[in-house]
Amino acid sequence: MEVHEWMIRYTRQTEWIDRRGIFLWIAFYAGGLGGGLYLVSLYFNSLWGMFISWLIIAVIKGGAHLIFLGKPTRFWRIIFRPQTSWLARGLIFVLLFVVFTAIQLVFSYWLPGTAGEIVFKVLAGIMALAVTVYTGFILNTVKAVPFWNSALLPVLFVLCGILGGFGLSVVIALNGGHVDIMAAETGSRWLLIINALIIAIYLWAAANREPTGKQSVIEQMRGSVAPIFWIGIVVLGIIIPLAIAFSSYFVVKVESALLVTGVACEVAGGLALRYCVLKAGAYKPLVATAH
Amino acid sequence: MSERKIIKTTCKSCHGGCGVLVTVEDGAITHIEGNPDTPTWGTMCSKGLSSIQHINHPDRLKYPLKRTGERGEGKWQRISWDEALDTIADKMKESIEKYGPSSIAVSQGTGRGYNRYTHRLARSIGTANIITPGYICHSPRIGLYGLVTGYGRLYCDYHGWGGEFPKTQISWAKQLEISSADAEMAVWYLNSLRHVKNLIVVDPRETALSSRAALWLQIRPGTDAALALGMINIIINEELYDKDFVENWTYGFDKLKERVQEYTPERVAEITWLSAEDIIKAARAFAVDTPGCIQIGSSLERQANCGQTLRAIICLMAITGNIERPGSMMSWMVPDTGLLEDFFFEIPLTDEMRKGIVGSDVHKMGAARTAHSDSVIKQLLNGDSVVKVWFSVGGQQILHLANTNEVIPAMLNLDFLAHVDQFMGPMAEHADIVLPAAHWLEMDDIYNMHPRFMIEAINKTVDPPGEAWPDNKIFNELGKRVAPQYWFENVEAMLDYQLRKASLTWQEFSQKGFLAKMGEDQIYYKYKTDYWREGGGFPTPTGKLELFSTVLESMGYDALPYFQEPGESPYSTPELAREYPLVLSTGYRQPFYFLSQYRNIPWLRSFQKDPIVQIHPETARKLGIEDGDWAWIESPRGRIKQKARLFPGIHPGVVMATANCFYPEEPGPLHGLLTSNPNVLTSNEHCDPMYGSPDLTALLCKVYKVE
Amino acid sequence: MRWGMVVDLTSCARCYACIAACRIEHFLPMGMSWPRLMALETGGDRPVVSTYSVRCNQCQEALCIEVCPTGATQQRADGIVWVDQDMCVGCRYCIIACPYQNRTFLSRDKDKGFFPGESLTDFEKAGKILYAHQVGTTEKCNFCAERIDAGLARGLRPGTDREATPACVNTCPARALTFGDLDDPNSEVAGLIREREGFQLHPEYDTDPSIYFIDGKIGYADTSD
């Protein structure tokens, strides 16, 4: 960008999505997905689910974030300022989750039913929720990007994560894991509806609150990310899941394959949503034009 | 321990003049900043500062080169300085023998501190075919000021040395704040604005200062003479003129008064696209809130009516008494060295030299001491050229002259072209011999500042790359080969010679840094003293400031200023305007480029990658052009493309294209000079009668999106 | 003591010198620019164009400090916000959080040298020793803290004495930049802010920037001098 063009108008944030920023997007989504899966797995008491969620967070989330850092070998420095920084808190959540879950898995495998297992399940569960929610707070607290300044964002991220978790549980169930497939289906049905609605409300609110946020939404609908927005968020994330959810309401028993499709769509929608949220986050112009 | 020293020198990355401190550690420059103990107070601009990237540029020319392939083919062979200079000298001598000395042209680009060497070299050879862009840059001003002040330099008194700063300032077709045509002056000008009451900007385009000016006259390009005459009309008819000055010190007032009657505010408003009220406001402010001054910009000199436009503006200065008064237009006295131009004036022009000047029969003012470039081009094109051998030092005539499509084939018709430069640009690519020049950080020289009240020392800080030489050394060594009696043993002797009247040696001056006549040393109201003329008065035939110019009259020109439509305009060529509906102006200096220079300096290029055409958002909308689109600009001569900037600050009927641009990164010999350079569009047909200046800032064009 | 700057939009000549001076002062890699120029164009009958020379505002309530997880971004007692390049992990949270977009991540492609593919220039080589930059970390304007500290150590006054004053301020031909102590009511900066109604950018974020802007017409009513 040429120096004189800088912030004349609507300017997107780029560091956290363009080029290497793509790793951050993956890390953000993997955190939500892993955390969500852990919570769902707790509910179904699926050891496989817990283990996979541990892998997702420790390897994919941790790895992607590490690759994203400018100085990966200094990653341990990130934990020093939890009193103000959500990123520091986030890393602490992730580290604790990884430790607690590892211990919990050991307990569950070798010493199931002990007090230790329960304690660590609770601790790991709390951390899983924290891991799922913190990226929402990271964005939500950035004052200068109105598109992110929404209390719905953390909720959305948690829901997305849990939904993804349900989706993965269904897959695990179909592969013979220890999951009650009917319950998983019912859960995701409701979550699908709520999630789709929240996405819609979130976008609607962003577009109506303030000009830059509106720009962000417009940019999504017409700009370079438009295909991802329309196909990813609107079709895959909202329309198809809603259609499936509604049809399942009328038709008593839905093909589980269809449900899996719905879930897969929702997962894709969630990925697309996080992508678009990051991609379209724009700063308010440096000087208000009215000045 | 490393060796670290701070060297004082003078920047000339533009026309020059800022005092500089250069830190050199172990032979490498580690820091550059302004020198606070100089008259430019330690300020520097982006161009001068970015010299750090210039000197170590990998594309710098390092050795003399000889062409081995066809002209423009880009095949070169390294040769020695002796071979190169001997070849050039032999070509010159041969040509003198065959066709006479006028067959040699010596050229330069805009002022880069060696003007006096260019002229001395030419005169020492016996030719006055000196090709410079002066006639579209600065010379018409100087020549016409010369008619009233003798040697021809009037500058705004920004300094307050006479106890007063200008109360009204008109910035007329000028971006002094960044163009500093008169270099070091930007900083003084900007400082003087702290004391100004009325700042008036006359420009079709918003400039850095127009948004904040008391009055901004968004004029139609090429109509400035009408505005000036309209202002004179108001000032005279409202009796606001300086009666004492007009009565006692001017000649031809009544005739001027009669002439301007036709330029009523209403008519002028129609011509200029301004409002009559604004014209009246400007006239009154300038006449009432005195002292005042007018900073003339060279956009006025790039017009086919430039002589009369400038004459009108000078009359405006005169009838308001804004001559030689503190805070008005001043002719500064020079330092003890005398005028450095004496270095070439001391070799007089002979009649033979005068007669040999190309264009002198037509453009009697402009081609009196130098050649008329467009006539040289026309002759070369027609095959009846007086000029056969061309020695060019740092100028890109090939892209800076009007109508590129004629210039390129014309250049190919030369018998011989040698070019001195720091880089392999389009001009060098067309040469037979290319000589590598040093940068100002790599040389010793005397810098001659535009308003001429100061000279400064350029001190060498580091070695030039390869075998590059300073320009003054090149002039001297070539001069020694063709006209030894006029040249010097070495550069130091040549510099000593130029300083002799101040009883200084180069070594002493180099230490001192600068020599100036400032403050109390300057005398105001020189016309009331014997300075110009025994008993007072101006150095003109009538002894008065000539509103009616007897000199011009004797040369066959109109002695009174008048307005004339540009060669192409909605009114002079309405037919053409139907196809080319927009007024095209070219020029508008960029703060980080110097003409076509510096597009290869990464820091400077980072500010603006591609040349930009400013176009009003409404005009652009109608044409379906969006901000950042590439747009074709087309005139009857050709088309170029530039990047459109939708700019609310430009008149909706006008587009402004960046001038003097090529793409150094693109392959030679043209380096993309036909892609975006507006001289592909300009015409060399309609030229100013006195100076031969073509219309470069007022033409017609159409604009459309590059699909 | 709190160092601050006043940017006079009335006189800025859009010359870009401030940017060049900073690049030299800090041997900035090719893709790096700490200060920038921003043009704000407003149309209408009388279009106005304002050019803002911007750089890190050295906010007193700096959002970049708040979010920095490592503590690399810190504030000194004199108000200067700086980044300890040895502590920064390059997470770029501060870049996202700075509402003024005044931070830049030094990625590898921003440090390819002045002339990629060619050997380093003498100036770049010197820079590697005198002012090393770390690829992978985030940078921004530091108010020329090195100059201020070295100047103060010699008993000089920042804002008054050149050698203790930021490079961009020194080079500005328009004198559009003024530097000094905001806490000192007699300083030039404090006076300008008071008399010419200095304003901060985006006050609604409560960041309390140390850079103020002033604007107005060129010219004055009273002609006495």
Ligand SMILES: Nc1nc2c(c(=O)[nH]1)N[C@H]1C(S)=C(S)[C@@H](COP(=O)(O)OP(=O)(O)OC[C@H]3O[C@@H](n4cnc5c(=O)[nH]c(N)nc54)[C@H](O)[C@@H]3O)O[C@H]1N2
């Ligand atoms: N359409 C249009 N045409 C114009 C203008 C316009 O506004 N519009 N402006 C006109 C004006 S006013 C002018 S002055 C001309 C400018 O025209 P030129 O002076 O020809 O400008 P440049 O194109 O920069 O070419 C200068 C060359 O000199 C070289 N050079 C720079 N410094 C030195 C040095 O110290 N020594 C040597 N040996 N070489 C050096 C550079 O590398 C470059 O190749 O253009 C004119 N042409």
Ligand SMILES: Nc1nc2c(c(=O)[nH]1)N[C@H]1C(S)=C(S)[C@@H](COP(=O)(O)OP(=O)(O)OC[C@H]3O[C@@H](n4cnc5c(=O)[nH]c(N)nc54)[C@H](O)[C@@H]3O)O[C@H]1N2
């Ligand atoms: N940074 C930088 N400085 C330079 C140069 C450079 O390239 N870069 N070039 C140097 C040279 S060689 C020269 S000659 C000088 C030139 O310096 P200036 O004389 O300042 O020339 P420009 O900036 O081309 O034009 C000045 C203004 O004239 C306006 N203008 C155009 N046409 C008209 C018209 O018909 N009437 C009126 N009233 N205004 C008009 C333009 O919009 C522009 O704002 O600058 C010198 N200094």
Ligand code: SF4
């Ligand atoms: S204004 Fe000219 S002399 Fe001064 S620093 Fe800039 S380029 Fe050099």
Ligand code: SF4
């Ligand atoms: S301007 Fe931005 S980088 Fe500078 S202190 Fe304020 S928040 Fe931090």
Ligand code: SF4
């Ligand atoms: S990039 Fe560096 S300075 Fe910025 S928040 Fe991360 S650790 Fe702190």
Ligand code: SF4
């Ligand atoms: S204060 Fe110093 S570091 Fe900041 S922009 Fe100016 S020169 Fe650069």
Ligand code: SF4
């Ligand atoms: S140096 Fe001064 S005049 Fe030039 S752009 Fe920067 S603030 Fe404006």
Ligand SMILES: [Mo]
């Ligand atoms: Mo010029």
